[in-house]
Every structure is written in structure tokens, then in C-alpha cells.
Amino acid sequence: MRSTGYLIVGVFFGIVMYKSEAASWFRIYEMFQFDSIHMYGLMGAALLVGIIAVQLIKSKRLKNIEGEEIIIPDKKRSIARYIIGGIFFGLGWALAGACPGPMFVLVGAGYFPILIVIFGAVIGTWIYGMLRSKLPH
């Protein structure tokens, strides 16, 4: 039952990613050219609703479906890992034109060369796991 719920959330997310064109390589390129408000508006509108919702959840101490108070853990403090890791991510995001969510959406949409990107993303994750202790965090 719960499994079906997660599956449906995923289906909904996938449809939104495709229909909003956040899964289009062209929209990502256009964003990095600062030619259109589209992607900025998309993220801005998501954040406007997201920030208000999360602040409400925290201030009203709302409970989740399990009946537990919702606690969203803070991210660990650092600068190096976020800026360096972020730059690596951004380089790939602009080249492949897809971040992890849209990668999977595009499989369903039938753009099968994206499987090469997903394969690369798994390898990249694996490399990070092997090198983690040697990298500045």
C-alpha cells in the first residue's frame, strides 16, 4: 500500500518534470545563457511554496503519516564540499542537460541515449565513494 504511494509520487514528479520541460536539455542550456525566465521562474515558484510550507510544518510542529513530529535534519556545515562538489555537478548538468530526476524521466520518454548518462552517473558516484576519504570536505 505504502509502496504504491511512493510509486504514485514518482509518477506525478515524472509528469511534472516532463511537462515543465525541466527535463529538456534545451531549457537547461537556455537557463545558463540567461535568455529566459522559464527555469528561474520554475525554481523560484517551487521555492516560494516550498519555503512557506516547510516553515509552517516546523512552526506548527506538524506530524507525518506515522504520527511522529516532522524533523527535517540540517545539512552538515562546510563550504569546500558544497562548492567543489557543486561545480562538478554543474559541469555535468550543463553537458548532459539533465540532473538525476530528469535522467530517469527521459528513459520513460524514450530517449534511450540517456542510459549512457545514467551509467556514467552510477560510475561517478562509485568513484566518489572510493575517493571520499582523500577529498576535502
Added chain:
Amino acid sequence: MEWIFQPWPWYVSGPLIALTMIILIFLGKNFGVSSNLRTICTLCGADKTSSFFQIDWRTQRWNLLVVIGAIIGGFIASNYLSNDQVPEIQLETIATLNELGFQSAGKTYMPTELYGEAAFVSPKNIFLLLIGGMLVGFGSRYAGGCTSGHSISGISNLQIPSLIATIGFFIGGLIMVHFIFPFLF
């Protein structure tokens, strides 16, 4: 109902992305897609190579289901909720892309130059897609999250680290598009 088949404007889609995050919060989970890449590594046997992958994949089963759903969502959206949707990118963007050699700009959802049928037979193309994917995978785990985990979930929770990561995403993207693309295409 005709609007469903049209491209969805950002002011409709944006709040729907937030809704995805909010539903997952109420289900007791955190919205973050790139964690699945780590789980997939574990399922492929990466736990024998690094303690980073020694996680119980069952605790991440829910997230794998979200991803499977996203694949189904992509199938439904492209086949049943669209009439050959083509992003209406700006004319100057199309002009810049044409100069780079992307003739499909403004004509297709994804560039046929990178994601068309010929993608699998061009070594250069396979290399570019592979490198792009590796950078995304490496970078998202290094930064501890991707666009969903940091740029949406993290910033919604007013996390400075997520803002720093998102600035990093943009620095990387701008370097790629403005300084590296001229050498690649």
C-alpha cells in the same frame, strides 16, 4: 482539459515540484533523487569496495520506487499527455545553438545531435554523455545532494549549505556552457 496537453507554465509546474517534496515530507521521507545512484552502486556490489556503500538498500526502497515512478511518469507524459511537445526556447538561444551546430534547437524536446538515434554509434557522443553523467554522479555525492535535495529541499529548509551547493551548480554550469562548449561542439 486542453491545457494538460500544452507545455505547463513555470508558475504551475514550480508549485507542483514543491508539492512533490511536501508529500514526501508527510510520508516521513526527504526528497532527493541522487541518493538512488548510491543505492544502485550498493546493489551492484560497491559495498565490497568502500564503506560508503555499506548501507541497507531496503531503507532506500521507497526512493527507488519514486524513481521507477518517474520513469513511468516520463512515459505517460510524453506519450499520452503531449502532442509532440517542443520547448519554446528563445530565438537568441536557438541562434546561438545553431552556430554551435545544434540544428534541432527549437524543433525537438531533446537535441537529436546528442540524444538522437545516432548517439549510440558516435564515439564522441558516447564519451560526452558518459562524462556528463560521471560529473553529475560524482558531484552530487560530493556535494551531498543534487537539484532536488539541495536546490529545492535544502533551500526550502533555509539551509546555507544548500545555497552554497546551488551556487556551485551554477558556477559549474556557466563554465561548461560558456567556456567548454566552444571546444566540444
